[in-house]
Amino acid sequence: MKRVGVIGLGNIGSKAAANLLEAGFDVTGFDLVRNELFIEQGGQWAESVQDLGQTVDVIVHSLPTAAVLVSTVDQLLEVAREGQVVVEISSYPLREKQAQAERLAAKGVTMLDCEISGLPIMVANKTAVIFQSGDKDVVDSVAGVFSGLAKKCFYLGEFGEATKMKLLANTMVCVHNMVGAEILNLASRAGMDPELVFNTLKDSAAGSTTFTNKAPIMLSRNFDKGAGPFGHMFQYLARVGELADHSGAAIPLISEATKYYQKAEAKGRHTQDIAAMVEILEASSRVQTDVTKEK
Numbered sequence: 571m572k573r574v575g576v577i578g579l580g581n582i583g584s585k586a587a588a589n590l591l592e593a594g595f596d597v598t599g600f601d602l603v604r605n606e607l608f609i610e611q612g613g614q615w616a617e618s619v620q621d622l623g624q625t626v627d628v629i630v631h632s633l634p635t636a637a638v639l640v641s642t643v644d645q646l647l648e649v650a651r652e653g654q655v656v657v658e659i660s661s662y663p664l665r666e667k668q669a670q671a672e673r674l675a676a677k678g679v680t681m682l683d684c685e686i687s688g689l690p691i692m693v694a695n696k697t698a699v700i701f702q703s704g705d706k707d708v709v710d711s712v713a714g715v716f717s718g719l720a721k722k723c724f725y726l727g728e729f730g731e732a733t734k735m736k737l738l739a740n741t742m743v744c745v746h747n748m749v750g751a752e753i754l755n756l757a758s759r760a761g762m763d764p765e766l767v768f769n770t771l772k773d774s775a776a777g778s779t780t781f782t783n784k785a786p787i788m789l790s791r792n793f794d795k796g797a798g799p800f801g802h803m804f805q806y807l808a809r810v811g812e813l814a815d816h817s818g819a820a821i822p823l824i825s826e827a828t829k830y831y832q833k834a835e836a837k838g839r840h841t842q843d844i845a846a847m848v849e850i851l852e853a854s855s856r857v858q859t860d861v862t863k864e865k
Contacts, residue, residue: 689783
């Protein structure tokens with residue numbers, strides 16, 4: 571069985587490592603902050619990226635920024651060996667991944683562009699989806715690792731397709747969240763019970779996974795406890811704008827939604843769940859008229 575390393579044991583990486591341990595893999599982990607729970611679960615702790623890179627065959631990256639990716643690859647290249655595989659599940663602009671993939675390839679290491687679509691709790695219970703792209707033979711060679719990470723994986727083609735798919739997926743989440751916030755705000759201002767509206771619509775043709783996940787947070791106003799903060803989404807909206815400009819695609823819904831996410835960014839709501847969009851819309855709504863009060 572292949573020895574697996576996980577670099578980056580944050581909200582996603584720690585869950586991924588736990589899944590691999592449960593699947594029976596020998597897992598070595600590294601993070602700048604020592605993770606005692608990972609060790610208690612049976613993981614082996616590496617004292618450095620180099621220490622980890624010397625002992626494993628497959629390395630899963632779950633890193634916060636492109637700058638950290640560059641630093642991590644710098645250290646891996648010191649000990650890289652022919653045939654190692656890096657499964658990159660973090661989200662950065664594609665050009666950043668491609669540049670590091672080329673550096674690793676020069677040492678005989680194959681990087682796969684893979685992204686996870688799902689909240690941390692979905693990663694933990696293996697209901698998150700993994701988008702795979704890159705060398706198909708290499709993807710197949712580490713199929714057991716992917717099975718250990720998630721129940722559903724989709725191979726999308728050449729390197730970079732997973733990054734594009736994640737960009738589309740998270741942009742849709744942003745728009746769906748916006749629609750849910752609009753509907754609950756509209757319902758409230760029209761004299762309807764927002765909770766009744768949610769319970770009625772969530773399983774109807776109008777429902778969506780995002781509406782099911784975010785509407786309860788909108789109703790409870792527990793924005794600081796949500797798992798999908800604004801700060802994670804701003805980059806996707808900026809990048810999808812670049813993709814649309816490059817491809818010439820019309821994106822009217824995304825463009826309009828982006829304006830309201832920019833309001834959230836300007837107000838410093840980075841750590842709040844995107845469900846707080848309902849407050850942004852409430853603040854943007856005009857004074858109620860007699861017409862809106864009518865039933």
